Amino acid sequence: MCPSERNLSRPEKTSSGSDFRSAFEVLDADRDGKISREDLRRFYAGFSNGNTGFDDEEMIGTMISLADLNRDGLVEYEEFERVLGGSKKKVSGFGVMEDVFKVMDKDGDGRLSHDDLKSYMNWAGFSASDEDIKAMIRLGGGDEKGVSFDGLLKILAVDFAG
Numbered sequence: 001m002c003p004s005e006r007n008l009s010r011p012e013k014t015s016s017g018s019d020f021r022s023a024f025e026v027l028d029a030d031r032d033g034k035i036s037r038e039d040l041r042r043f044y045a046g047f048s049n050g051n052t053g054f055d056d057e058e059m060i061g062t063m064i065s066l067a068d069l070n071r072d073g074l075v076e077y078e079e080f081e082r083v084l085g086g087s088k089k090k091v092s093g094f095g096v097m098e099d100v101f102k103v104m105d106k107d108g109d110g111r112l113s114h115d116d117l118k119s120y121m122n123w124a125g126f127s128a129s130d131e132d133i134k135a136m137i138r139l140g141g142g143d144e145k146g147v148s149f150d151g152l153l154k155i156l157a158v159d160f161a162g
Contacts, residue, residue, distance in 0.1 A: 020084045023097070023156040024077050026124055034074040037064060044103055063099055084153070097156075101149045111146035 027035045029042040040060045067075040067083045075083075084097055104112055104120050112120075114133050121128040128136075137143075140151025147155065 020081050020156060021077065023084070023100075024080050027080075027100070034076055035064075035067075035080065036074050037061070040064070043100075059099065097153065098149060101152055104152075109146075111142070111148055112152060113146040116146065 024035070025031075027039055027043055029039040030036070037060050040063060041056070044056055044060070064073065064075060067079045069079050069082070070076075101112070102108075104116055106116055106119070107113070114130070114137065117133050117136060118128065118130070121133070136155050137147050137151075140147035140155045142148065142151050
């Protein structure tokens, strides 16, 4: 379910104050509870037209190694959450979510536009009306130009599962 005006202010259900479960589930393509290299390949394939300007395999390997604390080659939810918000510091450098944002930002302007979010939602298999997309942008503090990286993190922190 996509956020809408009626559920934008739903309280968070986690005690940690940061729930990135919905973002994790989007990246966990095979739904096995772990993000693998193949999961990330599938995610990037949905946004890449082959002209990413960098080595996708190297980038995927870097993202996995940054988050994979137990060095099993997979990223479990707790590792994923640590990378995104566990340290209470803003993610910077080669943070996984910054890379995800860059892939979603098709025109590279530093904002996810209505079209960027609509394209992503369709690719991920979520039915989202134009009003749903507008509500997501408002939730993330965006405007008619779209939403910033920080805004995307706000959107993904909402518990869509109900």
